[in-house]
Amino acid sequence: MKIAILGATGHLSKCAFWVFSKDPESEIFLFSRAADKLRQLELLRDFSTCKLHFENYKKFFENEYDVIFNGIGVWDTPGGKPSDIFATTEYFDNLILDYQKRHFDSVSIHISSGAAYAADYMQPVEKTTKTQLDINSIRTGDYYSIAKINSEAKHRAFEALNIVDIRLFGFFSRFMSLEYPYLLSAMINSIKTNSEFKAISENFWRDYIHLDDFSALLLGIASAGKINTAVDVRSSQPVSKDELIRLFVDNYGLKVCYDDSVAVSKTGVKPHYYSVLENAVYTPHYSSLQTVEDELMYFVGGKL
Numbered sequence: 001m002k003i004a005i006l007g008a009t010g011h012l013s014k015c016a017f018w019v020f021s022k023d024p025e026s027e028i029f030l031f032s033r034a035a036d037k038l039r040q041l042e043l044l045r046d047f048s049t050c051k052l053h054f055e056n057y058k059k060f061f062e063n064e065y066d067v068i069f070n071g072i073g074v075w076d077t078p079g080g081k082p083s084d085i086f087a088t089t090e091y092f093d094n095l096i097l098d099y100q101k102r103h104f105d106s107v108s109i110h111i112s113s114g115a116a117y118a119a120d121y122m123q124p125v126e127k128t129t130k131t132q133l134d135i136n137s138i139r140t141g142d143y144y145s146i147a148k149i150n151s152e153a154k155h156r157a158f159e160a161l162n163i164v165d166i167r168l169f170g171f172f173s174r175f176m177s178l179e180y181p182y183l184l185s186a187m188i189n190s191i192k193t194n195s196e197f198k199a200i201s202e203n204f205w206r207d208y209i210h211l212d213d214f215s216a217l218l219l220g221i222a223s224a225g226k227i228n229t230a231v232d233v234r235s236s237q238p239v240s241k242d243e244l245i246r247l248f249v250d251n252y253g254l255k256v257c258y259d260d261s262v263a264v265s266k267t268g269v270k271p272h273y274y275s276v277l278e279n280a281v282y283t284p285h286y287s288s289l290q291t292v293e294d295e296l297m298y299f300v301g302g303k304l
Helices: 011-020 035-046 057-062 084-102 140-157 183-193 211-222 241-252 288-300
Strands: 002-006 027-031 051-055 067-070 107-113 162-168 196-199 228-232 255-258
Touching: 002 011, 011 027, 011 067, 011 211, 035 051, 051 057, 057 084, 067 084, 067 211, 084 107, 084 140, 107 140, 107 211, 140 162, 140 228, 162 211, 183 196, 183 241, 183 288, 196 241, 211 288, 241 288
Parallel strands: 002 027, 002 067, 027 051, 067 107, 107 162, 162 228, 196 255
Antiparallel strands: none
16 A cells, blocks of 8 residues: 655654554655655654655655545644644645545545534534634634634535545644643643643543554545545543543652643633544544553653
8 A cells, every 4th residue: 555644744644654654565655845854754764664755745746645644734833823724724635636636546534623613612522513613703713623624625525535534632642742732741741840730620521542543543544445524533431631630640740730820722621622423434442541541651651
């Protein structure tokens, strides 16, 4: 199988490489906009048995791919502006669509988000969840949701092409950069620096898919045949902020102070930011808590 991974140095793309590179028969084309980042990727040759190519996007149409993984378009790109999400998403969407119009058997996998629901998340996402965007009062925090809605709508319009949007509500793995201002990265950084982690008193819930379940998801899509849909990515069970704090306090000595003035995210607390919708592609076997426990060892080593 030939796989193109766009945005190859990003978190999700590294996870996709981890999935597809396990097959020694795979041929993987890694794309990045920065030449220095491509040179960093050359180190992967020492850890992979499959055939690797390191390319810039000018050569995207020079090869044929069975699967295209689009890992570009995250919210918190360092140095980027919130409005950049529109042009970035549109550019790479069109690049991939142009390719698929010429190669009907290829399948593309796009990173979407639970933010595409643009709901208040007072309850978990389900079939009847309604978008709550105020079209007459668009906020900066809405840009990401709107970009993902636009992208998904365009993908559904090309129903003859094999396109899957995977809506992530949260993601944590050994490949995550601790530079991003996420809940788990903040907790890990507090452990590493022996500093207090500032938490709000209100409890909330998040969902983290295990890498083995993520592998089942990607491989299921790659082998699905004709497919054009969106999938809510979920673990077998979400985890609460209070459960995560107990895990970190009991096992890693995390120091916690409560401060309700702390900003949880750019888009608010989102009390139940996870989905209960099932799908026909994969069945999750690991809970969010199991995911965090398994991946934490790559950041902080063994427990106390």
